[in-house]
Amino acid sequence: MILLNLLAHIGRLFLGFLAASGRLAIFAGRSISQVFRPPYFPLITLQQMISIGYFSLPVVGLTTLFTGMALALQIFEGTARFNAEGAVAQVVAIGMARELAPVLGGLMVAGRVGAAMAAEIGTMRVTEQIDALTTLSTNPFKYLIAPRLIAGTLMVPFLVLVGDIIGIFGGFVISVNLLNFNAATYVKNTVDFLENIDIISGLVKAGAFGFVVTLMGCYHGFQSRGGAEGVGTATTNAVVTASILILTTNLILTRLFFSN
Amino acid sequence: MTDQPKISLRGVHKSFGPKHVLSGVDLDVGRGESVVIIGGSGTGKSVMLKCVLGLLTPDSGSIRIDGEETVRARSADRDRLLHKFGMLFQSAALFDSMRVWQNVAFGLIQGKGMARDQAKKIAFQKLAQVGLTPEVAELRPAELSGGMQKRVGLARAIATDPEIIFFDEPTTGLDPIMADVINDLIKSSVKDLGATALSITHDIASARKIADRIAMIHEGRIIWDGPVSDLDNSGNPFVDQFINGRADGPIEMQVLRP
Numbered sequence: 001m002i003l004l005n006l007l008a009h010i011g012r013l014f015l016g017f018l019a020a021s022g023r024l025a026i027f028a029g030r031s032i033s034q035v036f037r038p039p040y041f042p043l044i045t046l047q048q049m050i051s052i053g054y055f056s057l058p059v060v061g062l063t064t065l066f067t068g069m070a071l072a073l074q075i076f077e078g079t080a081r082f083n084a085e086g087a088v089a090q091v092v093a094i095g096m097a098r099e100l101a102p103v104l105g106g107l108m109v110a111g112r113v114g115a116a117m118a119a120e121i122g123t124m125r126v127t128e129q130i131d132a133l134t135t136l137s138t139n140p141f142k143y144l145i146a147p148r149l150i151a152g153t154l155m156v157p158f159l160v161l162v163g164d165i166i167g168i169f170g171g172f173v174i175s176v177n178l179l180n181f182n183a184a185t186y187v188k189n190t191v192d193f194l195e196n197i198d199i200i201s202g203l204v205k206a207g208a209f210g211f212v213v214t215l216m217g218c219y220h221g222f223q224s225r226g227g228a229e230g231v232g233t234a235t236t237n238a239v240v241t242a243s244i245l246i247l248t249t250n251l252i253l254t255r256l257f258f259s260n
Numbered sequence: 261m262t263d264q265p266k267i268s269l270r271g272v273h274k275s276f277g278p279k280h281v282l283s284g285v286d287l288d289v290g291r292g293e294s295v296v297i298i299g300g301s302g303t304g305k306s307v308m309l310k311c312v313l314g315l316l317t318p319d320s321g322s323i324r325i326d327g328e329e330t331v332r333a334r335s336a337d338r339d340r341l342l343h344k345f346g347m348l349f350q351s352a353a354l355f356d357s358m359r360v361w362q363n364v365a366f367g368l369i370q371g372k373g374m375a376r377d378q379a380k381k382i383a384f385q386k387l388a389q390v391g392l393t394p395e396v397a398e399l400r401p402a403e404l405s406g407g408m409q410k411r412v413g414l415a416r417a418i419a420t421d422p423e424i425i426f427f428d429e430p431t432t433g434l435d436p437i438m439a440d441v442i443n444d445l446i447k448s449s450v451k452d453l454g455a456t457a458l459s460i461t462h463d464i465a466s467a468r469k470i471a472d473r474i475a476m477i478h479e480g481r482i483i484w485d486g487p488v489s490d491l492d493n494s495g496n497p498f499v500d501q502f503i504n505g506r507a508d509g510p511i512e513m514q515v516l517r518p
Contacts, residue, residue, distance in 0.1 A: 039373075128353035131315050134415070135347040135426075137339065137371030 027219050031149055034142040045147040052113050052210075053155035057162065059112055060105045062142035064163035065098050068092060068170030076179050084093050088181070092171035097198040101163035106209030109156055110242040114217040117148060120237035121221025122231035130222070145218045149211060156210030157203040164202065201257040208253060209246045216242040264327050264485045266291045266424060266456040267312060271322035274307055282318070283480035294457040295448055296471035297474040297482075298464065298502065300511065304480045305460035306350075312458070313345065314338055314434055325424070342370065345424035346455075348446075350429040354401035360412050361387065361397035386415040389452075390445050402445035403497040407438035411445065418449045425450060427459035431466040464503050476502065478511065 075091045121144060124130050133140045168190060174180040217238045224234035265288040274282040281304040289295045299305050310316040312323055314330060323330045325341055330438060332342070348366075354363050364383035368374040374382075387397050392409040401409055410430065417425055431439035443466050450457045450470075461467050467474055468488055474498050475485040484496045491503060501509030 082421075108360075124355075128349045128351055129355055130345070131313075132349060132353040132355070134315060135313060135342065135345055136420075137342045139339075140365070143370070232436035 013065065013250050014026065015194055020215070023223075024219060027222070028215055030141050031145045031215070032106050034139065034146045035149060037142070039142070041143060041147050043049055044143070048147050048151035052109070052151050052214075056109055056112055056155075056159055056160075059108045060134050060159045060163045061166050063108050064096065064101050064167035065170040067104055068167030069174045071095055071100065071167075072171035072174040073233070076175070086178075086189075088179070089186045090193040093168050093190045093194050094198055096167035096171070096192065096232050097164050097202045099159050099202075099250075099254075100203040101167050102202045102209060105160045105163045106206065106213065106246045106248055106250075107243055109152075109159065109210065110213045110216075110246060114150070114213040114238045114242045115235050117214060117217030118221040118224070118235045119231055121145075121218055122191070122224035122234040125222060125224050126227055126230060140222075145222070146158050148214045148218055152210035152214030156213070157206040160202055160206035161199075164199065172188050181215050186242070197257070201253070204257075205250060212245045212249060213242045216245065263290075263322075265289060266293070266326060267458060268322075268324040268327075269308075269312070270322045270324075272308070272311060272323060273319045274304075274311060274316065275319055275433050281480055282311070285477070285480065285482055287475060287482055287485070289456055289458055292456055293453055294447075294459070294470055294472045295465040296474050296476060297458070297460045297477050298462060298467050299460075299477035300462060300502070301360045303477050305477055308477065309428055309458070309460055312405060313347065313426065314342070326377060343420070344423040346417035346420060346425040348410070348413045348417045348425070348427045348430055349399050350432055352401070352406075352409040354409055354412055356401050358400075359397070360392075360399050360404070362478070363401065363412060364415045364419050366395075367416065371420060382414070383415070383419060387412070389418075389449065391441075407434050407441070410434065410438075410442055414442070414445055414449065415502060418455075419451060421453055422455060424456045424458065425453075427457065427461075427470075429463075430459060430470075431461065431463045436465075439463065440469075442466075446470050464505075 071092050072088055075095075076085055076090050079085050079087050079091070121130075124144070130140050130144070133143060172183070172186055172190075173187055176183045220234040220238040220241070221231075224230040267287070267289040269285050269287045272282050272285040273280070283306075285308055287295075287297075297305050297308065301447070303472065307316060311318045312325075312330075312435035318331055321331065328337070328341070330338065330341060354360075355366065358366070361380055361383040364386055365376075365379035368382060369376060384394055384397055387394075392408065392411055396404070396408065396412075401412065404412065414430075427446060430442055434442060446457070446459075447470050457470070459467075459470060468491065471488050473485065473487050474491055475482050476496070479484070479497055484494055484499045486494060492497070494500065495508050501511050
């Protein structure tokens with residue numbers, strides 16, 4: 001009996017997972033199709049780009065600055081064990097550009113932007129504002145969601161590019177001032193070593209993360225039910241699912257980019 | 261064509277899981293007629309309205325607007341139908357990120373693609389029609405009282421000169437005087453537009469005032485339907501109990517009695 005109950009429970013969880021994935025896929029499909037179909041809302045898209053891109057700069061900048069600094073210290077200590085301290089510049093550059101700036105930047109944007117989107121759209125849902133949009137002949141997917149998806153997918157790469165520069169600069173500051181590296185050599189090592197693919201792969205990841213964060217924010221906001229509590233749950237779910245999806249997408253994209 | 265009903269519902273069913281909310285609603289609303297659906301909380305009034313608007317899809321049955329089937333219509337056809345509609349929501353559902361006049365002008369600018377200046381002019385006219393001054397037009401919805409929000413909601417619903425206007429509990433949560441002001445505004449604006457109106461409410465005073473015809477919904481079905489003048493001698497015990505607000509009668513409320 002216990003075994004049967006356990007199996008039934010696992011089955012229910014699995015079915016629930018499949019149903020949720022299906023709902024999300026349909027939602028994503030409807031949203032993406034609206035991205036490409038007129039009418040477009042350039043003004044709203046621009047507003048979203050500013051709110052996602054410009055206003056996330058401090059958060060992403062600070063995150064990557066401190067990460068770059070800590071990374072330089074760690075790599076210096078670690079590589080000293082086999083007398084390879086000279087590699088600090090190269091490891092900081094590759095670590096920031098390929099991995100840390102996109103992932104940490106993406107996670108910070110998930111906390112800042114994904115949560116705000118879920119709360120805003122969730123509140124619009126529970127106060128019937130989304131229904132009101134429909135009755136005013138405006139498709140909520142087109143008006144609310146498409147501009148956010150576009151803005152997220154375009155602006156997170158921009159943030160990550162800035163983050164790359166700030167993070168590598170953080171490593172440079174620590175290396176030169178604390179670890180007694182020569183500034184010119186450090187810069188030369190960084191520039192010589194970095195390849196285009198390091199930067200580009202990071203930016204492609206960032207685009208994917210931006211899409212995931214905004215999609216999760218919009219999806220959970222759109223599905224929220226039942227007042228303040230529902231909006232709270234939607235916000236939490238948006239951040240948690242976006243974070244997990246960022247980490248899994250990161251693994252998959254890393255494997256795709258660097259499988260040789 | 262003239263005697264074709266503007267809105268026609270036949271055998272509309274809607275369930276949420278095991279809960280049957282609508283179990284076969286039949287209703288006709290004639291052109292230019294104002295029909296009010298009365299009924300207690302949880303009898304399916306709002307669900308019925310949302311089915312007509314297309315915000316919910318009925319499980320079975322047919323809903324025709326001007327003789328055109330809307331259930332499972334293609335989205336392009338549905339969009340075209342939505343242009344005929346205006347809706348006043350129970351909570352007014354104003355966009356809180358926009359100013360009052362932008363709310364009113366929204367359907368004109370986004371729905372009809374009108375130029376901003378012209379839409380603003382019309383928005384001010386419609387706001388004046390519901391007794392709101394140009395100063396109010398520049399405020400945010402959060403700065404308004406409940407009664408004023410309802411009036412803005414009404415102005416927004418009539419801004420695009422819709423053929424059909426839906427009112428969801430237009431007087432709920434208002435004091436009796438403001439409720440009467442709203443009733444008068446609804447009456448006059450529907451008359452001015454020559455629109456068809458479908459309202460749901462449990463406020464009998466409001467229903468008497470704005471309706472040409474009243475229908476009562478109970479347990480997902482229309483159980484009585486007739487002109488306002490017949491309301492007091494409907495001969496229907498459900499209607500009698502409801503309009504007189506008696507706890508005892510054929511309608512049993514889901515309350516635990518001591």
